[in-house]
Amino acid sequence: MTYTAPVKDIAFVLNHVVGLADIAKLSGFEDASPDLVDAILDESARFTSDVLAPLNWIGDQQGSQWVAGEVKTPEGWKEAYSQFTENGWGSLSFSPEFGGQGLPMSVSAAVQEMWHSANMSFGLCPLLTQGAVDAIEHHASDELKQRYLPKMVEGSWSGTMNLTEPQAGSDLAAVRTRAEPAGEHYRISGQKIYITYGEHDLTENIIHLVLARLPDAPAGVKGISLFIVPKFLINEDGSIGERNDVNCVSIEHKLGIHASPTCVMSYGDNGGAIGYLVGKEHQGLVYMFTMMNQARHAVGVEGYGIAERAYQKAVAYSRDRKQGKTLLGKSEEDQGIINHPDVRRILMTMRSTIEAMRGLGLECAAAFDQARRHPDETVKARMQRRGELLTPLVKGWSTEMGVELCSLGVQVHGGMGFIEETGAAQFLRDARIAPIYEGTTAIQANDLIGRKTARDGGQGMSELMSDMQETLAALNKHDHLDMKAIAKRLKPAIESAQSATEWLLGQNDATLPSATSVEYLMMQGRLAGGWMIARSALAALRLKNSEGADTAYLDAKITLARYYAERMLPLVESAHTIVIDSAETTIALDTAQL
Amino acid sequence: MKIIVGVKRVLDYNVKARVKADKSGIELANVKMSMNPFDEIAVEEALRVKEAGHADEVIAVSIGSSQSQETIRTALAMGADRGILIETDELLEPLAIAKLFKHVVEKEEPGLVILGKQAIDDDANQTGQMLSALTGMSQATFASKVEFDGDHLKVTREVDAGLESIKVKLPSIVTTDLRLNEPRYAKLPNIMKAKKKPLETIPVADTGVDISSGLSVVEVNDPPKREAGIIVNSVAELVDKLRNEAKVI
Numbered sequence: 001m002t003y004t005a006p007v008k009d010i011a012f013v014l015n016h017v018v019g020l021a022d023i024a025k026l027s028g029f030e031d032a033s034p035d036l037v038d039a040i041l042d043e044s045a046r047f048t049s050d051v052l053a054p055l056n057w058i059g060d061q062q063g064s065q066w067v068a069g070e071v072k073t074p075e076g077w078k079e080a081y082s083q084f085t086e087n088g089w090g091s092l093s094f095s096p097e098f099g100g101q102g103l104p105m106s107v108s109a110a111v112q113e114m115w116h117s118a119n120m121s122f123g124l125c126p127l128l129t130q131g132a133v134d135a136i137e138h139h140a141s142d143e144l145k146q147r148y149l150p151k152m153v154e155g156s157w158s159g160t161m162n163l164t165e166p167q168a169g170s171d172l173a174a175v176r177t178r179a180e181p182a183g184e185h186y187r188i189s190g191q192k193i194y195i196t197y198g199e200h201d202l203t204e205n206i207i208h209l210v211l212a213r214l215p216d217a218p219a220g221v222k223g224i225s226l227f228i229v230p231k232f233l234i235n236e237d238g239s240i241g242e243r244n245d246v247n248c249v250s251i252e253h254k255l256g257i258h259a260s261p262t263c264v265m266s267y268g269d270n271g272g273a274i275g276y277l278v279g280k281e282h283q284g285l286v287y288m289f290t291m292m293n294q295a296r297h298a299v300g301v302e303g304y305g306i307a308e309r310a311y312q313k314a315v316a317y318s319r320d321r322k323q324g325k326t327l328l329g330k331s332e333e334d335q336g337i338i339n340h341p342d343v344r345r346i347l348m349t350m351r352s353t354i355e356a357m358r359g360l361g362l363e364c365a366a367a368f369d370q371a372r373r374h375p376d377e378t379v380k381a382r383m384q385r386r387g388e389l390l391t392p393l394v395k396g397w398s399t400e401m402g403v404e405l406c407s408l409g410v411q412v413h414g415g416m417g418f419i420e421e422t423g424a425a426q427f428l429r430d431a432r433i434a435p436i437y438e439g440t441t442a443i444q445a446n447d448l449i450g451r452k453t454a455r456d457g458g459q460g461m462s463e464l465m466s467d468m469q470e471t472l473a474a475l476n477k478h479d480h481l482d483m484k485a486i487a488k489r490l491k492p493a494i495e496s497a498q499s500a501t502e503w504l505l506g507q508n509d510a511t512l513p514s515a516t517s518v519e520y521l522m523m524q525g526r527l528a529g530g531w532m533i534a535r536s537a538l539a540a541l542r543l544k545n546s547e548g549a550d551t552a553y554l555d556a557k558i559t560l561a562r563y564y565a566e567r568m569l570p571l572v573e574s575a576h577t578i579v580i581d582s583a584e585t586t587i588a589l590d591t592a593q594l
Numbered sequence: 595m596k597i598i599v600g601v602k603r604v605l606d607y608n609v610k611a612r613v614k615a616d617k618s619g620i621e622l623a624n625v626k627m628s629m630n631p632f633d634e635i636a637v638e639e640a641l642r643v644k645e646a647g648h649a650d651e652v653i654a655v656s657i658g659s660s661q662s663q664e665t666i667r668t669a670l671a672m673g674a675d676r677g678i679l680i681e682t683d684e685l686l687e688p689l690a691i692a693k694l695f696k697h698v699v700e701k702e703e704p705g706l707v708i709l710g711k712q713a714i715d716d717d718a719n720q721t722g723q724m725l726s727a728l729t730g731m732s733q734a735t736f737a738s739k740v741e742f743d744g745d746h747l748k749v750t751r752e753v754d755a756g757l758e759s760i761k762v763k764l765p766s767i768v769t770t771d772l773r774l775n776e777p778r779y780a781k782l783p784n785i786m787k788a789k790k791k792p793l794e795t796i797p798v799a800d801t802g803v804d805i806s807s808g809l810s811v812v813e814v815n816d817p818p819k820r821e822a823g824i825i826v827n828s829v830a831e832l833v834d835k836l837r838n839e840a841k842v843i
Binding site for chain 1: 608623624626628664667668671779780781782783785786788789
């Protein structure tokens with residue numbers, strides 16, 4: 001059940017593919033020098049593999065327990081959480097003004113991958129806090145910031161996002177929770193469901209961010225406001241005061257992430273929970289999107305984080321397990337099932353796809369870093385477009401692939417994989433939530449084709465495609481067999497994606513594009529992953545010429561990229577047909593015929 | 595009072611050591627290196643002594659190539675105050691290391707020197723003892739417990755027969771055993787601060803210490819492969835095999 005953080009692979013992407021050194025040149029990110037980032041990754045690797053990873057199985061087996069309104073986390077979680085916050089891991093990317101370390105999002109995403117590989121259920125608590133901190137920092141008054149942020153950045157208070165209600169899932173227009181003005185604050189009442197870490201025993205206070213309607217609010221999404229509702233009220237001197245009128249009524253019994261309490265929250269059973277308005281009235285949804293974008297990226301990171309853990313387990317098992325004489329084993333002893341060609345297929349698929357996803361996740365984060373700190377406004381705007389365009393791909397594609405790869409991980413174990421004690425099944429069960437929460441894959445696909453592609457007339461997408469063309473040209477410059485093989489598959493894949501985008505932009509209404517939007521998202525995700533892994537092959541080739549180069553490691557990077565190009569990029573070409581041709585038949589049947 | 599701790603950069607304990615093709619040594623290119631685990635315990639102990647108010651400064655000292663700076667930074671991230679690297683690309687023996695430590699001890703005049711009892715690469719277990727002989731400072735090796743008692747230390751030592759308690763006069767040299775403490779994880783803010791802490795580099799030539807070696811490595815080989823075991827039928831057969839085949843009793 002061990003986990004070894006792939007520090008070398010992560011550092012490779014940061015240093016040689018997405019350009020950490022350039023980010024460290026931006027004013028405000030000077031601390032993120034490669035040697036410091038190496039030290040951070042090393043220590044994070046130690047902490048996650050020694051402290052968080054061993055609790056993953058315990059968390060799954062015990063789960064969090066609801067007892068009379070309180071939630072008890074599994075054995076060892078409290079100690080691990082206090083060690084986590086004492087060591088400052090929760091504060092990595094937050095503003096130094098409130099006690100954070102001010103490091104770039106790309107570094108933070110690199111570290112967060114380790115949390116989720118080690119223990120996804122655990123990682124969710126700081127993930128949600130991070131979203132809440134972002135929303136408060138960007139939109140709340142200075143007074144609210146001063147009151148809440150230092151403790152949240154420190155991690156001694158956690159944060160939650162309260163959006164969903166029984167009738168308001170993906171459609172937030174249906175939110176009914178009410179907020180009544182009451183002097184300097186508001187009284188909140190209503191019920192929220194699916195609230196991750198809505199109640200738990202890890203922190204001394206929990207700060208809920210709640211979407212609710214004011215009495216005079218217009219109908220629909222334009223009438224939603226955002227409120228801070230603390231579990232315990234805060235006294236004037238900053239100390240913890242009275243219990244607020246908010247309660248956890250029950251927790252859900254779920255397929256996976258058993259240790260992460262998914263709470264039903266009831267507000268205002270005794271006259272209304274005291275809440276404080278964030279920003280302006282009726283702007284809640286806009287503010288919530290600040291949290292959502294951050295959280296969506298983080299969930300995408302979960303997708304490949306959990307797949308990495310599944311991969312490590314699959315490789316270890318396939319080395320040990322012997323079944324029959326293998327075709328690739330070099331000696332009598334060397335007969336682990338890893339030497340069956342089909343097991344290699346699975347492992348190569350897992351490994352290369354994880355590297356492609358990691359590349360894309362860090363590229364997206366690096367784009368946001370550039371957008372935040374770059375001195376040139378044109379570059380800033382371009383990078384913001386890029387980050388926003390890649391976010392639904394990171395979230396949608398990486399989480400869907402996370403499930404697929406964890407399933408392959410089970411397959412490597414054969415019958416043992418289906419047995420819970422083996423542990424491979426847990427990764428699959430845990431991974432299954434990621435394509436659902438923070439906006440399902442369909443929501444990501446809508447975001448991709450609508451807000452991120454159609455709305456700017458395809459500008460962001462065409463910038464992305466032209467960057468891919470540059471990578472293609474760079475591959476073609478090398479008289480190198482593997483580079484040529486990658487280029488051979490990348491070229492038609494880019495053309496297919498461009499043509500599918502043109503089809504999309506040419507549609508007068510959203511019906512047909514919506515029917516195959518998820519196919520389109522998966523197509524663009526696969527391609528973008530292929531682009532990233534091709535860049536990693538180019539970097540490996542470049543590094544091979546340096547003194548003391550780790551040739552075996554760099555050659556493996558190149559082979560993985562070529563495998564991905566040969567195995568995954570043809571799916572981009574076939575997806576072109578699916579996106580366009582199957583759109584009409586997708587919706588052709590009458591509902592009665594289904 | 596100052597405390598000096600020795601930190602050595604070694605092959606990471608999780609990495610399987612591989613002998614170089616020419617048998618000249620262990621393959622160290624492109625493998626993960628980290629702080630000798632016994633030295634981590636030494637750093638932790640020094641920090642605890644400082645936190646308990648018995649010392650004002652912890653100085654991490656390493657001897658090796660410029661890459662050993664990373665190891666010193668790790669100690670600084672754990673909480674050491676400053677670092678000293680005596681830079682050399684040569685692989686030194688314990689006697690040369692002890693002489694170089696003596697050089698640092700004479701300059702810094704620490705009240706306490708804490709070293710790992712041995713490094714996991716060469717397993718020599720000599721430096722602390724040699725340093726004691728060279729400096730005339732008292733020594734307490736294989737420590738599993740260290741307590742302050744005025745200008746003395748009460749040290750529990752792990753010896754073959756069990757535990758031995760001794761009292762030594764400061765200044766002293768303590769070498770750490772595995773059970774002395776559990777080293778802390780570095781905190782993120784401290785990792786960032788470590789970069790700004792002072793780290794002095796001294797070329798080995800500037801110390802004037804004679805580091806010449808009396809030994810040369812002839813060949814490094816893998817240990818023999820473990821052979822499959824057998825099940826014996828009786829205790830008598832086992833004794834017979836131990837006596838006549840294995841010749842261990």
